[in-house]
Amino acid sequence: MVSTTSYSKTLSGVWRSLRDIHQHREMLGLLVRRDLKARYKDSALGFLWTLIRPLTQLAIYYIVIGKFLSAERGIPDFAIYIFTGLTAYSLFSEIIGGSTASIVGNAGLIKKVYLPREVFPLASVGSALFNFGIQLIILIVATLAIGKPPLTVELLYAIPSLLVLLIFGTAIGLLLAAANVYLRDIQYLVEVLLLILLWASPVVYSWQMVKDFAGEGLLLELYTNTPVTLAVLGFQKAFWVGGSETAAYPDDLLLRLVIAIGVGIVLLFGFQRIFSRLQGNFAQEL
Amino acid sequence: MTVNPPVVVEARNVSKRFVVRKDNSIKERLVTLGRMGRRHRKEFWALRNVDLSITAGSTIGLIGHNGSGKSTLLKVIGGIIDPTDGEVSRRGRIAALLELGAGFHPDLTGRENVFLNASILGLSKAQTEERLSDILSFAGIGDFIDTQVKFYSSGMYVRLAFAVAVHTDPDLLLVDEVLAVGDEAFQRKCLDKIRSFQQEGRTIILVSHSLGQVTEMCDRAVLLNKGEVVFDGEPAEAVAQFRDILEDRRLADVSDAPEKPVVGGRIDAALAFPVDGVPGDDVPPGSDLCIRIQLSNETEMPDWVCAIQIDNGLGQIVYATTTLRLKVELSPFNGIRTVEYVLRDVHFGTGKYFVNVSLMDRFGVHLHDLPQACSFDVPDFPLAVGTVHAEPEFADLGS
Numbered sequence: 001m002v003s004t005t006s007y008s009k010t011l012s013g014v015w016r017s018l019r020d021i022h023q024h025r026e027m028l029g030l031l032v033r034r035d036l037k038a039r040y041k042d043s044a045l046g047f048l049w050t051l052i053r054p055l056t057q058l059a060i061y062y063i064v065i066g067k068f069l070s071a072e073r074g075i076p077d078f079a080i081y082i083f084t085g086l087t088a089y090s091l092f093s094e095i096i097g098g099s100t101a102s103i104v105g106n107a108g109l110i111k112k113v114y115l116p117r118e119v120f121p122l123a124s125v126g127s128a129l130f131n132f133g134i135q136l137i138i139l140i141v142a143t144l145a146i147g148k149p150p151l152t153v154e155l156l157y158a159i160p161s162l163l164v165l166l167i168f169g170t171a172i173g174l175l176l177a178a179a180n181v182y183l184r185d186i187q188y189l190v191e192v193l194l195l196i197l198l199w200a201s202p203v204v205y206s207w208q209m210v211k212d213f214a215g216e217g218l219l220l221e222l223y224t225n226t227p228v229t230l231a232v233l234g235f236q237k238a239f240w241v242g243g244s245e246t247a248a249y250p251d252d253l254l255l256r257l258v259i260a261i262g263v264g265i266v267l268l269f270g271f272q273r274i275f276s277r278l279q280g281n282f283a284q285e286l
Numbered sequence: 287m288t289v290n291p292p293v294v295v296e297a298r299n300v301s302k303r304f305v306v307r308k309d310n311s312i313k314e315r316l317v318t319l320g321r322m323g324r325r326h327r328k329e330f331w332a333l334r335n336v337d338l339s340i341t342a343g344s345t346i347g348l349i350g351h352n353g354s355g356k357s358t359l360l361k362v363i364g365g366i367i368d369p370t371d372g373e374v375s376r377r378g379r380i381a382a383l384l385e386l387g388a389g390f391h392p393d394l395t396g397r398e399n400v401f402l403n404a405s406i407l408g409l410s411k412a413q414t415e416e417r418l419s420d421i422l423s424f425a426g427i428g429d430f431i432d433t434q435v436k437f438y439s440s441g442m443y444v445r446l447a448f449a450v451a452v453h454t455d456p457d458l459l460l461v462d463e464v465l466a467v468g469d470e471a472f473q474r475k476c477l478d479k480i481r482s483f484q485q486e487g488r489t490i491i492l493v494s495h496s497l498g499q500v501t502e503m504c505d506r507a508v509l510l511n512k513g514e515v516v517f518d519g520e521p522a523e524a525v526a527q528f529r530d531i532l533e534d535r536r537l538a539d540v541s542d543a544p545e546k547p548v549v550g551g552r553i554d555a556a557l558a559f560p561v562d563g564v565p566g567d568d569v570p571p572g573s574d575l576c577i578r579i580q581l582s583n584e585t586e587m588p589d590w591v592c593a594i595q596i597d598n599g600l601g602q603i604v605y606a607t608t609t610l611r612l613k614v615e616l617s618p619f620n621g622i623r624t625v626e627y628v629l630r631d632v633h634f635g636t637g638k639y640f641v642n643v644s645l646m647d648r649f650g651v652h653l654h655d656l657p658q659a660c661s662f663d664v665p666d667f668p669l670a671v672g673t674v675h676a677e678p679e680f681a682d683l684g685s
Binding site: 024026042111113114115 | 367368393398402405406410411
């Protein structure tokens with residue numbers, strides 16, 4: 001028999017949530033497809049829009065920041081550099097943005113049907129991953145086009161970097177999704193924070209510039225060890241072959257990434273607990 | 287020998303508290319932090335110490351007036367909200383029909399929505415494919431299945447949603463007043479489907495305002511009032527008690543409501559009783575029903591008509607007549623006047639009936655109305671339901 005009580009036990013609670021989600025994995029897939037299908041339904045260009053947005057962003061940064069503000073000096077293949085960072089950053093930002101709104105956006109379902117509520121933030125993660133995949137393909141095509149394909153052993157950096165983004169994105173997404181139910185301000189706060197995050201990670205400028213400005217010390221460490229910065233650096237190491245000779249990276253990038261993964265898993269565990277504690281009242285708060 | 291059927295839902299001492307807050311933004315929360323904040327919260331108990339144990343194969347009706355907690359109880363049973371206190375255990379697959387088409391996305395086609403909704407209700411893709419033709423024929427929406435559901439008529443939308451829900455083979459079906467949708471033919475189909483569920487030994491928990499439906503379909507009814515279980519047992523008895531609660535509330539409402547100023551004649555009171563009885567007595571089939579009406583007027587009223595209308599518990603008109611129809615010429619009156627209708631040999635079906643009285647002029651302009659001026663009960667008749675009473679007999683004429 002399945003029981004519902006006003007309290008839940010920590011370890012068995014996590015296990016039950018996982019089992020619940022596993023049982024609903026097929027539906028998770030359908031929800032992701034629903035999100036993707038519904039997003040550009042009835043628009044003439046359809047999925048092309050997923051490409052147009054990041055490409056426009058790329059063009060703006062390339063021209064304004066790269067050319068006008070001459071940030072491209074010292075950064076070879078500046079377009080590839082930006083697009084690598086943007087691809088990593090927009091995965092994170094889409095996960096956070098999507099999952100924060102996911103519970104409130106699916107209020108109709110949550111109030112009427114019992115489902116493990118984690119599936120809604122997870123579905124946002126899924127559709128963000130899909131868009132990430134498309135951007136990644138463009139990135140790889142672009143590197144092939146300029147004749148510098150990322151066929152080095154450094155490519156392996158992409159794996160821990162992706163994991164960092166996914167784990168932190170899901171963890172924070174779960175927390176914010178639940179918090180947004182109780183306080184709708186979160187949604188708008190997140191938009192602002194994500195904007196700050198774009199400029200607080202080495203997407204349109206280089207890590208070297210931060211190092212020159214802040215010098216070696218606590219400030220640089222703080223900057224470097226934010227998960228998004230680490231992941232962006234990891235992606236650049238993997239896909240931005242043009243900079244492999246000249247670009248500066250922090251020491252022990254791989255170790256830092258692995259530690260970040262560990263911290264992320266602990267956070268994910270903790271935030272899932274908070275989520276499941278809060279979810280009991282979702283239906284009445286929506 | 288019969289074995290006791292297993293318990294599928296067990297609620298132990300379940301309570302649910304809702305907190306209504308008036309401050310909803312960060313600013314307001316901060317301003318009203320601490321003790322001040324308490325004043326901005328209002329608590330109420332939607333459910334209080336509810337114990338309920340439901341065995342497999344039974345059909346249970348939850349009844350109660352608006353806000354009595356029946357939908358909350360259904361949601362707690364369905365796991366949609368967690369109880370504040372107490373515990374609910376359940377077994378088997380649950381399909382909650384709290385709102386049809388809850389998972390439908392307007393931009394997806396009917397077919398896509400069928401798969402999505404079926405999977406939300408717990409079917410795998412393969413199972414849905416297997417049942418797709420059944421679902422489509424039950425919904426009866428033809429070629430529209432490949433159209434986006436936002437272009438559906440509301441009837442088509444609901445039919446498709448219901449079709450999906452009933453084809454998910456739930457062990458426990460929770461139904462919240464969703465049967466009142468669709469045209470009559472479709473409603474009949476829904477009720478038939480629910481009956482076949484009953485025959486297959488599935489458990490159904492039904493929230494309904496249609497008391498007729500409850501007495502007809504359920505083998506047990508739970509009456510809730512202000513979050514507490516007031517009665518749990520025979521549907522007919524539960525419905526009778528519920529009508530008493532409603533009547534009490536109505537009387538309380540009437541005495542609270544401010545009186546409207548009346549010009550030219552008013553109805554002071556009305557009584558309904560069997561001719562050989564007193565007010566409050568049951569009106570059994572075959573008796574003569576007397577409706578006595580007291581009128582008053584401060585100025586002389588030359589030309590007037592007195593009308594009565596009898597409604598059943600659902601507010602449907604069962605019987606109505608006027609002195610105009612009876613071709614009675616009423617003499618002018620001033621002061622107080624008492625008139626009386628006697629309805630000979632009435633055959634109302636089981637239930638509570640309300641008498642509305644109107645005072646009109648010759649042209650049908652209402653001078654004063656007294657809705658639900660009085661009421662009477664018709665005793666329980668085990669052989670039939672409905673608003674008309676008749677002695678049933680049955681003969682098998684062979685082939």
